Amino acid sequence: MAATETLTAERILEATEEVLRRHGPAKATVVDVARALGVSHGSVYRHFRTKAALREAVTKRWLDRTSEALDGIAGDASLDPGTRLRDWLAALFTAKRRKAGDDPELFATYSVLAGEQVGAVAEHIDELTGQLTRIVSDGVAAGVFRGDDPAVSARAVFQATGRFHDPAYAGEWDEPGADADFEAVVELLLRGLRA
Amino acid sequence: MAATETLTAERILEATEEVLRRHGPAKATVVDVARALGVSHGSVYRHFRTKAALREAVTKRWLDRTSEALDGIAGDASLDPGTRLRDWLAALFTAKRRKAGDDPELFATYSVLAGEQVGAVAEHIDELTGQLTRIVSDGVAAGVFRGDDPAVSARAVFQATGRFHDPAYAGEWDEPGADADFEAVVELLLRGLRA
DNA sequence: CGAATGACAGATTTCAATATCTGTCATTCG
DNA sequence: CGAATGACAGATATTGAAATCTGTCATTCG
Numbered sequence A, B: 001m002a003a004t005e006t007l008t009a010e011r012i013l014e015a016t017e018e019v020l021r022r023h024g025p026a027k028a029t030v031v032d033v034a035r036a037l038g039v040s041h042g043s044v045y046r047h048f049r050t051k052a053a054l055r056e057a058v059t060k061r062w063l064d065r066t067s068e069a070l071d072g073i074a075g076d077a078s079l080d081p082g083t084r085l086r087d088w089l090a091a092l093f094t095a096k097r098r099k100a101g102d103d104p105e106l107f108a109t110y111s112v113l114a115g116e117q118v119g120a121v122a123e124h125i126d127e128l129t130g131q132l133t134r135i136v137s138d139g140v141a142a143g144v145f146r147g148d149d150p151a152v153s154a155r156a157v158f159q160a161t162g163r164f165h166d167p168a169y170a171g172e173w174d175e176p177g178a179d180a181d182f183e184a185v186v187e188l189l190l191r192g193l194r195a
Numbered sequence C: 001c002g003a004a005t006g007a008c009a010g011a012t013t014t015c016a017a018t019a020t021c022t023g024t025c026a027t028t029c030g
Numbered sequence D: 001c002g003a004a005t006g007a008c009a010g011a012t013a014t015t016g017a018a019a020t021c022t023g024t025c026a027t028t029c030g
Helices: A009-023 A030-037 A041-047 A053-074 A081-102 A104-116 A118-141 A150-160 A167-172 A178-194 B010-021 B030-037 B041-047 B051-075 B079-102 B104-116 B118-141 B150-160 B167-173 B177-192
Strands: none
Touching: A009 A030, A009 A053, A009 A104, A009 B150, A030 A041, A030 A053, A053 A081, A053 A104, A053 A118, A053 B051, A081 A104, A081 A118, A081 A167, A081 A178, A104 A118, A104 B051, A118 A150, A150 A178, A150 B177, A178 B150, A178 B177, B010 B030, B010 B041, B010 B051, B010 B104, B030 B041, B030 B051, B051 B079, B051 B104, B051 B118, B079 B104, B079 B167, B079 B177, B104 B167, B118 B150, B150 B167, B150 B177
């Protein structure tokens, strides 16, 4: 495994993801990561001060992938704000559901990590509600949404749809009525937002 | 402890609650319950076929207490449906928050039990959404809510407010912005429901 | 006779000894 | 000289033997 390459934070993060995928969150040790890279664990500590810091970096990376994918929809001015909001929420739900369904163990692993890294999750949520706020603001500017504080409305929309993006509910995402439930909630929220 | 009284299911349930309060869900055994009652554990098995059945009965009891308290609001025809919906949701949030705050360990205990007893929880949720459906139906009849399927709307309202009644979120119920968040979500939902 | 018991087999939990891990740092390596 | 190592102390996790629990049932008790 190209052990001649320089040991970078990036390579360590990749190895960490691999170890997490293989062993799960409880049994993934710094020693395992070092072994996977063919170095001593002391070398890993040169790049990440603690195991928690390493886990946080890996978690942040994973969360950022979701944010980036959604950012495109949030900024797509070619769609009217109502459609954009609907699409954004649907994309969020679909992305989460796909991740949870494709590799349930890896998803569970990251859910555990997310539970530990409260700070990283808070940032991620801020990022997502920020995107939602942009959509709502555009809607207010276009006169299709009510003129209340867009940040407050965006936060309310995010919280009200928690069942469709919070990993705690992952088990219910594949039940028969999930899509209908999602539609009903989004429909109700959109009506509440409209001017 | 009145060991002379007849051994009834009711007495067993009371003793079980006491044992759960003392030992927590993981360490509450059928033997403990029997000991607390001064009988052999075989006698307990005469009334409840398994430990799971005993836990389910206790859980059901606990859930039913919440349902009953809210039923009064749901059926209070003296309030207009909008106010009733708001009051009902606020009462649900307040009740949960109080239980979680007053005795966090007991609340955690019951949350664990609820996680095990999927069936009992599903029934409880059906009961609550039933009450919500009644309020929404009354609102439709009075012309203040839209004429969509009240059961669907009620379910959507219940799910959208999950953050304020689902025990999984209990940790966030005492954060500073919780009340404001609740108001924002309820306001948005009420607007969405209005005709 | 029905209600309660307690001994029992197999499953689960506890506990303490053992092994592994985390994080540091004096030393080695290139 | 900076990057990497590996020995180390204290913390955490694993293991397997012993204790306890669950659920059954033949027997006792009132």
